[in-house]
Amino acid sequence: MSLQPSGHYFRNEWNPLGYTLKRFSRQDVVTCLRGRQVLFFGDSTIVQWWNHLTAMVPTFKKIDLHIQEIHRPFHAIDTVNKITMRYFPHAYPFICAKLQRAVDFTPCANAIDNLRGGQDTALALALGPHFTPFPLRVFLARIFNIREAVIGLLKRSPKTAVVIRLVSTRELILDYARFSNWFLFKFNEALRAAFQEIKGVAFVDAWDMTASVDSYQLHPNSVIVSNQVNVFLNHICKQG
Numbered sequence: 001m002s003l004q005p006s007g008h009y010f011r012n013e014w015n016p017l018g019y020t021l022k023r024f025s026r027q028d029v030v031t032c033l034r035g036r037q038v039l040f041f042g043d044s045t046i047v048q049w050w051n052h053l054t055a056m057v058p059t060f061k062k063i064d065l066h067i068q069e070i071h072r073p074f075h076a077i078d079t080v081n082k083i084t085m086r087y088f089p090h091a092y093p094f095i096c097a098k099l100q101r102a103v104d105f106t107p108c109a110n111a112i113d114n115l116r117g118g119q120d121t122a123l124a125l126a127l128g129p130h131f132t133p134f135p136l137r138v139f140l141a142r143i144f145n146i147r148e149a150v151i152g153l154l155k156r157s158p159k160t161a162v163v164i165r166l167v168s169t170r171e172l173i174l175d176y177a178r179f180s181n182w183f184l185f186k187f188n189e190a191l192r193a194a195f196q197e198i199k200g201v202a203f204v205d206a207w208d209m210t211a212s213v214d215s216y217q218l219h220p221n222s223v224i225v226s227n228q229v230n231v232f233l234n235h236i237c238k239q240g
Contacts, residue, residue, distance in 0.1 A: 032237035042126030112149035117157025128167035168206035
């Protein structure tokens with residue numbers, strides 16, 4: 001992993017090194033996503049992306065799946081612009097304050113194996129915070145299973161957009177031995193090593209986008225989230 005920052009903020013806008021980002025307006029978002037299915041796999045940090053996009057586009061309708069648990073799938077559709085947007089919690093380990101239903105969690109590799117993919121499909125993945133209490137080998141086994149599934153998806157549907165959200169910094173008020181940012185930093189190294197050589201996979205550097213403004217929140221504020229989503233949209237709508 002490079003010691004050079006991947007970008008900086010100026011007037012609350014993220015500016016990556018090496019290229020210029022397009023700033024997506026509400027209409028740009030609609031144009032980008034029209035006719036597509038957008039699938040989010042991971043944890044509550046990527047639910048923030050789902051929430052941001054559904055709030056940004058007023059024609060999205062959230063579907064009531066009649067699931068009461070905190071960690072659960074989410075589904076929204078835009079029938080006007082023919083957009084489907086879904087979130088699936090990754091499989092265990094998943095640290096929860098309350099009991100959850102195992103049926104609501106999705107093994108990411110299995111789900112990706114079942115995808116047709118194509119130009120009308122965008123996929124975003126976020127894993128990390130729920131794995132820190134466990135040995136690194138647990139996280140490595142998971143991401144390399146996902147890696148093989150992504151390779152298979154891009155072989156059969158090379159125009160599928162795949163984006164990895166790197167892990168961001170988090171609070172320093174928990175049990176340091178199990179929830180240290182050092183573990184998250186090592187997870188990012190592993191994510192880059194696993195996916196950076198795969199053509200068609202892009203990254204959102206959530207680590208630098210939080211560390212650069214001294215953010216120590218597992219769920220970053222709305223300014224950071226909106227910039228993360230803007231980078232995501234730049235990756236999946238390069239021709240937009």
